[in-house]
Amino acid sequence: MTSGTLVPVFAALGDETRWSILAALGEGDASASALAGRLPVSRQAIAKHLAVLQGVGLVEPVRVGREVRYRVIGSQLSATARRLEDIGAEWDRRLAAIKEIAEGL
Amino acid sequence: MTSGTLVPVFAALGDETRWSILAALGEGDASASALAGRLPVSRQAIAKHLAVLQGVGLVEPVRVGREVRYRVIGSQLSATARRLEDIGAEWDRRLAAIKEIAEGL
DNA sequence: CCAACCTGCAACTGTCGAGTTGCACTGATC
DNA sequence: GATCAGTGCAACTCGACAGTTGCAGGTTGG
Numbered sequence: 001m002t003s004g005t006l007v008p009v010f011a012a013l014g015d016e017t018r019w020s021i022l023a024a025l026g027e028g029d030a031s032a033s034a035l036a037g038r039l040p041v042s043r044q045a046i047a048k049h050l051a052v053l054q055g056v057g058l059v060e061p062v063r064v065g066r067e068v069r070y071r072v073i074g075s076q077l078s079a080t081a082r083r084l085e086d087i088g089a090e091w092d093r094r095l096a097a098i099k100e101i102a103e104g105l
Numbered sequence: 106m107t108s109g110t111l112v113p114v115f116a117a118l119g120d121e122t123r124w125s126i127l128a129a130l131g132e133g134d135a136s137a138s139a140l141a142g143r144l145p146v147s148r149q150a151i152a153k154h155l156a157v158l159q160g161v162g163l164v165e166p167v168r169v170g171r172e173v174r175y176r177v178i179g180s181q182l183s184a185t186a187r188r189l190e191d192i193g194a195e196w197d198r199r200l201a202a203i204k205e206i207a208e209g210l
Numbered sequence: 211c212c213a214a215c216c217t218g219c220a221a222c223t224g225t226c227g228a229g230t231t232g233c234a235c236t237g238a239t240c
Numbered sequence: 241g242a243t244c245a246g247t248g249c250a251a252c253t254c255g256a257c258a259g260t261t262g263c264a265g266g267t268t269g270g
Contacts, residue, residue, distance in 0.1 A: 136216075136217090138215085138216060148216090148217090149218090149219095152217080152218080171215075171216060172215090172216060173216085173217070
């Protein structure tokens with residue numbers, strides 16, 4: 001899903017800090033404040049990144065008492081990978097066809 | 106290849122205009138000037154985008170007489186997709202493990 | 211040789227996004 | 241109920257990047 005919006009996902013993944021956040025979340029759900037303790041950026045910066053990640057469906061908020069923990073959605077990553085693979089395959093196919101035409105077949 | 110630099114590839118793919126360029130190149134190799142005729146941006150803007158795409162190995166320059174045509178490298182796209190898929194799978198695996206721990210197994 | 215075309219470099223503008231600080235609000239704890 | 245930790249909102253700075261225009265350098269064709 002999030003089908004019409006592939007590019008924003010890549011834009012979200014095109015930032016080192018967000019990968020750091022994803023990596024940190026990979027070791028277990030965590031709140032923005034908790035992440036701020038581990039990463040060299042402020043809590044608000046992380047909150048913004050989490051909003052972006054949530055916007056493209058890579059992350060999901062979970063309320064636990066008064067804090068909001070975030071969880072990585074691995075399936076979204078896999079889905080994006082699959083779609084990218086499809087595009088790559090389509091490209092190879094089309095380029096092969098063009099090459100044949102160019103060679104006069 | 107281009108192994109240590111996954112993030113810049115995503116950053117490059119996080120731009121609509123660059124996808125337009127890639128799509129246009131998908132119909133056959135073309136020069137920056139030729140692309141400028143098809144897309145609603147100036148030739149220099151396209152030249153910069155092509156430089157970015159070349160920098161991350163998604164595109165390859167080919168000199169034809171006095172012009173420089175660019176060609177899409179589909180394999181780079183596929184390779185990126187595969188690495189993303191690996192990461193997604195790794196994530197799913199780790200998250201499953203964490204879930205088991207959290208459930209007291 | 212001259213003209214036309216394509217490329218490349220440089221300077222400039224404008225916008226978007228990353229990051230910061232400060233403050234107000236809410237919920238849990240004693 | 242007062243306090244404290246956590247979140248959320250808003251304004252601000254700053255740097256990177258998309259896009260533009262202008263001009264210089266090369267290469268091909270007449």
